[in-house]
Amino acid sequence: MKKLMSYLTMMCLLVLLLTGCGGSGGGAAENSSDSNSADDAIKIGVSAFPGWYTWYAVQGFGAFEDNDVNVELVWFNTYSDSLQAFNSGQIDGVCAALSDTISPAVSGVDFKVVMINDNSAGADGIVSQGDITSLEGLKGKTVATEIGTIExxxxxxxxxxxGMTEDDIELTNMTVENAGPAVISxxxxxxxxxEPSLSYAASEGDTNLLFDSSETPGLIPDTLMISGDILDNRSEDVQKIVTxxxxxxxxxxxxxxxxxxxxxxxxxxxTDEMAVAMEGARLFSIADNYAAFHEEAEDYTYLPYTAERxxxxxxxxxxxxxxxxxPESIFDSTYIDAxxxxxxxxxxxxxxxx
Structure with missing residues (x-):
């Protein structure tokens, strides 16, 4: 990654993200979700990950209007806030890593995963100070991440x-947006x-990229979760959204x-920086989705296996x-199947x- 373009402008831009840059919402949705009426917008929470920015391309190309479905993309500066908003019923859907669907499933939150946006294939990674050159070198060191999330x-x-565990490091709870500048400084x-914090941190200052998700293929599917209320009452609109x-x-x-x-x-x-960030996401086609839902395998290509593990x-x-x-209970392939x-x-x- 160090041979890529300089990301000097990213510090300011990431700071702006923390104050609501470019988004349609703040840290959480303000209104409680009650979207049984076909006239109401279906609110989908989106946060800063390349595979989820694609929803803004879908919106920009007018695909929601073309399919006659009212969708509001609700921006969250902090990913965990989007999960909390969904789990508490403030929004109707949320972009979430598969690992972050497990806790609400165990807790009895009513939802289904209806599609996969992408698999992380280098878009997640661990960046260290320059004098640390391996994962083993993290022993006893402070490592920042947003506790309880996919990272x-x-x-x-x-x-x-x-062969290491969390006990071997000093874990520091920090949002992804703040953790990048923290490791650089x-x-x-x-x-x-x-991404895009990953490329920024790996390209600025004396840092090393120790490990990324290309080394764990299939471990991080990025999904769309939809509430049971919307699935029960507005299933046709869900089909329109997926279409x-x-x-x-x-x-x-x-x-x-x-x-x-x-x-x-x-x-x-x-746009150049976004293109670089997108290199770490393998976007899923309809056929990729269908295979992940239906083609049983004892590996991370099969969604229920991935959820179980x-x-x-x-x-x-x-x-x-x-x-x-x-594990199969959290998935609904109806919309992909169609x-x-x-x-x-x-x-x-x-x-x-x-």
């Missing part, structure tokens, strides 16, 4: 690859980050420069209070760097 989960999995020894997403992705494939403009505007970064890991780490008794029957070959952009 915490990713960090624990990374440590496990070298030397406030912490390392940080577990996602709009993939139509938007097809337009993204045809007009990548325009799509990146929509996404970069929301992120408050340049993730839930077991989180329980072992004390990050959830109980077992996930039925699209797959109609157009299984619809393409999405290939964002992976060659």
């Amino acid at each position: 915490h989960f990713f960090l624990l999995n990374a440590l496990e690859t070298v 030397g406030q912490v020894d390392a940080a577990s980050l996602w 709009a997403y993939f139509e938007g992705m097809q337009t993204y494939n045809e007009k990548p420069a325009e799509a990146l403009e929509f996404m970069a505007e929301q992120a408050g970064i340049s 993730t839930a077991a890991f989180l329980l072992d780490q004390g990050m959830v209070s109980d077992e996930l008794s039925d 699209l797959y029957e109609e157009n299984p070959d619809m393409v999405v952009p290939d964002t992976q760097a060659e």
Whole structure:
């Protein structure tokens, strides 16, 4: 990553993100969700991760309007705030890593995962001070991440690859947006980050990228969760949302420069920086989604397997209070299945760097 363009402007932009730059909301949605009426907007929480910025391309290309569905993208500066807003019923849907669906499932929150946006394939990573050159070098060091979120989960999995646990480090709770500047400035020894904070931290100052999600393929699927209330009362609109997403992705494939403009505007970064950030996300097509829901396998290509293994890991780490008794219960493939029957070959952009 160090050979990539300089990210000097990113410090200011990340600070602006913390104060609501480019978003349609603050740290949490203000209004309680009660979207049974077809006239009401379905509120979907979005936060700063490349695979989720794609929703702003979908919106920018007019795909929601084309499918006659009223959607409000609600921006959250802090990812964990979006999860709390969804779990408390303030919003109707949320972009969430699969690992962050386990706790609400165990707690009895009524929802389903209806689609996968992407798999993280380098968009999550661990950056350290320059004198630390391996994961083993983190022993006894301060490592920042947002506790209880996907980055915490990713960090624990990374440590496990070298026989280490959370007890071997000094964990510091910090939002991803703040953790990047903190590792650059030397406030912490390392940080577990996602894009665009990851590229920024790995490119500025004397830092090392120790580990990224390309080394754990399939571990981090990024999903769309929809509340049971909306699924029960506005199922046709959910189908329209999923359809709009993939139509938007097809337009993204045809007009990548325009799509990146929509996404970069929301992120408050340049289109070139957004293109780099997107290299760490493997966008899922309709066919990819269908396979992940239905093609049984004992690996991370199969969603229920991934959920089962993730839930077991989180329980072992004390990050959830109980077992996930039925991993398949958190998924609803209805909407993907309908699209797959109609157009299984619809393409999405290939964002992976060659």
